[in-house]
Amino acid sequence: MARRISNEGxxxxxxxxxxDKNKLQPGMDKIDVQAAWKSLMGNxxxxxxxxVVLKGTTLYVYLTSAVLREELSYGKQKIIKIINEELGxxxxxxVVLR
Numbered sequence: 896m897a898r899r900i901s902n903e904g905x906x907x908x909x910x911x912x913x914x915d916k917n918k919l920q921p922g923m924d925k926i927d928v929q930a931a932w933k934s935l936m937g938n939x940x941x942x943x944x945x946x947v948v949l950k951g952t953t954l955y956v957y958l959t960s961a962v963l964r965e966e967l968s969y970g971k972q973k974i975i976k977i978i979n980e981e982l983g984x985x986x987x988x989x990v991v992l993r
Contacts, residue, residue: 925949931981952988964992
């Protein structure tokens with residue numbers, strides 16, 4: 896009788912290998928960035944946020960308030976820093992507020 900090769904591994908390792916093998920990381924990053932924006936910005940900013948889109952390393956945030964857009968534009972570097980810290984890696988290099 897042939898012996899089975901052990902393919903045991905933790906679920907985290909298997910999922911990471913699956914994501915890497917199928918090149919799904921950019922899509923996962925998009926979802927993670929959207930979730931991080933919602934959790935970090937709070938209800939006040941989220942109520943004026945229409946859409947959050949990650950294209951490459953640029954985060955596009957579509958806002959319905961010109962005043963909020965102006966206010967957030969002063970803290971772009973801080974936004975980049977806190978979202979990257981939340982994700983644990985450097986995903987965002989630039990923020991564009993529209």
